[in-house]
Amino acid sequence: MDDKEQGGSGGGPQEGEAAARQRLEELKRYLASNPSNRMAWFLLGKTYASLGKEGKANYCYLRSGPIYEAYENEPHPFENLAAEDWLDRWNEPRRGGVARTALRAAILIAAGLALLPAASWAPGTALPATVDKPGGQPAAVSKPAQRDGDGSGIGIVWVDARSFPEGAAAAVDALSRAGGEDRAVAATLPEAGSHYRWRSEAAGAALASRASGGDYLVREPAGREECGCESGLSAEADEAVRSEKALQEQRWSVVSGIRSFERRYGKWPARLEDLLRPYPDNILAGRADGMEERFDGWLKEAKQPAAPAAGAAGGAPGGAAAGQATGGASAGRGRLAAAMAESFRIVVDTKARRLAVFSGPVAVRVYAAGLGGERTPLGRFEISEKVRNPNGSSTGSFGSRGMTLSDTRYAIHGTDEPDSIGKDESLGCVRLGRDDVEELYDLVPIGTPVTIQEGGLERLQPESGQPKKSRYRVEPAALEENPGKRYDWL
Template identity: 40%
Template sequence: MKNSQYLKQYVQMHPDNKMAWYLLGKEYKKNGQEGKANYCFNQAGGVYEAFEQSKVPSDMLREYEEELLRTAREREMRTSRIRRVLLLVSFLLLILMPAAAKAPGDGSMMTAVKPEGQTKTVPAAQSSLDQEKAGDSTADTLLFTAREADGAVSARGLAGLVGSGGGKVPSLTAVLGMQRSGKWLLWKERLPVAYTVEREENGRTTIQSYDSASCACKPPDAGALADRGAKWQRRQEQLATLWSALNSFRAAKGRLPESLGEMTGDFPGNWLAGTTPLMERAFTPLKAEAERKGEKAAQGAAADRNAPGGDSGAAPGDAPSAGNGGAEMPFLSQPLAILVDKQKHRLAVTSGGIIIRSYEVGLGGTRTPEGSFVITDKVVNPNGHDKGEFGSRGMQLSDTNYAIHGTNEPESVGKDESMGCIRMKRNDIEELFDLVPKGTKVQITEGGLLPGVTQGSENPFSLKAAGNQTNPRKQYHWLN
């Protein structure tokens, strides 16, 4: 069985090695695991047929297998040594740093979630969640983060998790797995739990994988963690919308809003389509963080101007840190943006390299312009009704006659039948309207940049509407 484990690791690293698949299948067959053996033989393709139908000396097969096993064992030993060194460095840093100091690591990748009453226990983290069930106020917070689901727990990633938390190592961190598609990571609804990292009082760190393919095990039920992870995702979307609105408001007016109400007024003051209780609580701490970032950017710009050959461009700020003043900072720390792929008939909402939503849209072929735009108007029921050619929502693109809007011809979505505007189905445009604030940047490209998959939600993002967002004083003449 040990040989099977090494060979499995080898084929995971070298999936195109047909001979390795064949040898792994032989190991499974020898151990009576016919189903797994047949799967491996199928992956081996022609190698299986060639070796099964010919008289190949057993010594030749044994020598090849021994070489593969030796390579796999050496790789595992190197990886184990690197992991031990990184863990040791992380633990030393945790021991030596002052209790009040911020721990190293990318704080924007992690957000604290307070215990929420009764919680179904998870075998891999029994002690931590038992404390929460009992309502123990001394229980450590449960942290969530999301990373690429690559089927393995990297030593570098583990060191970052152990070293995060603002000077206090969390007892349990759950890592949600995002799939990669080209250069994008996909933020899908209810991301699966990839693994957890639990730090015990004695300093011991336990890693529990929830991916049976990567751990060669039967992982515990992740139901309770997955439920809480889904709630964490919904919180992050609300925080991302508020964070983007703050940045868009400042870019347009040169200052931050005095209150949340300044961004949720009647048209044209509806930077946000509405609010949630979380957004109302988060406004003050997020505004403070935006002010801190602005001051840092201004200092960087001044330093650049004073430096030989410096220019007047603002220095980029760092991502919001976790636990700043007890505030929950957004995991999706890059401002929301819209990318339209004309070739794929897709509109995606992105934050940095993460796709949060992807919708099918109707376009106008060459009549749909390419380039960079900004959402300048967000209008409910354009031209006074929700069943006309512009549907129930419209978002104008800069100072043009083009817009992203609904349609009374839903069958045209996915085709090039508009006069240049971007058409969306009713449920999609209404979710997009709530998700992205006024001032959001829009990039329309010829295509080939987005995955050709729809990435919506069974529980659409929605806000409690605030203010009158109709505009009866204007008749819109978008090129529908």
């Protein structure tokens, strides 16, 4: 096999190493924002080849598609190789072990299947040579959920974009730090402007599995039609993502409640029951299966320095509440992964007449709301009180649930006028449909920040009308009615 067949130098005049490395960094930065530019992939391959990195060069050439053939006047020698031919190339005795590993990974990544040597991987360090992510930095990861059973669970790691190199890196990094999982899915969410839509179907970026000899097997997603699944990876991966999302909603609710309890009482709760007291200390509305068992772990998470709620202080009403990432403990991680550790906050858009529950840039819920036009005040509030059946009725003018805003006469509540949702017919309060207000009541704790602003949610469509079985629900744990008070919300 000559040099071209080995994917070696790739041709072109030799240049100084410093200049080549500078060009390398420029191209990687460009591809981080323009991953579909095939000419950039070809030029990156030429640069890697000039530095003697044939495995990376071949990977880039294969990503360049027809550009390689147009400039080299022949197809890439590895473009249409059958699997048995790949094995012949790997096992050529005159190839060194390191070069053979790089070549093997380059070919497999291009085919959607990569074998990564575990010995070359260290969590938190740059990616190994066999999987080069444009930009040269490790992908943002979060620890996969721990699952019960025989250790065959699938962990989920969230990445900001559906990029196979980034997803492969994140999934392998997660497995290298995980306990019982033998597989990890790197998943992302659809975007709407600066937000991620939580209720939409998650898209898979990569599926990593443990292999023999300490290696990792990584698969690139196929199309949904080809796969017959939502993630593009497998039906089993779909179910793992759905289970993780349901668990994450519990985590958000409890962690937010723990932090609210500490702000309210100046101490940390010792057990879940501390959050489930009768009115008016009903931080959370109830419990769900598994909350008690996971409480100690979530308490540890809640004690980590939390990013300040966007829009909680300073600036114009709403501040960064439209979904900007915040700093704190999550600084330096991906926006989507960081959001999994943040607390709930609510944004009400008076222009779009919508209410959204956020964690970082993730829109966890979006509801159509009825408002009062100019009678609805702009500003920052918090949920200071939660009550079931205000004024002793689930069908009265305030519906079945009410949440007072900062001890004022303004509240988020239900209504006996469902046709007013999406209109400016209240005297200033925020009205929600019955199913929506009951779900919100169960989901967010007392102390949740609420920002009322004009604009910011235009790109997020309301999700009202979801079937009851898909709603977040908890079992009531204490008396949450207040028969001794007559509410006169606006």
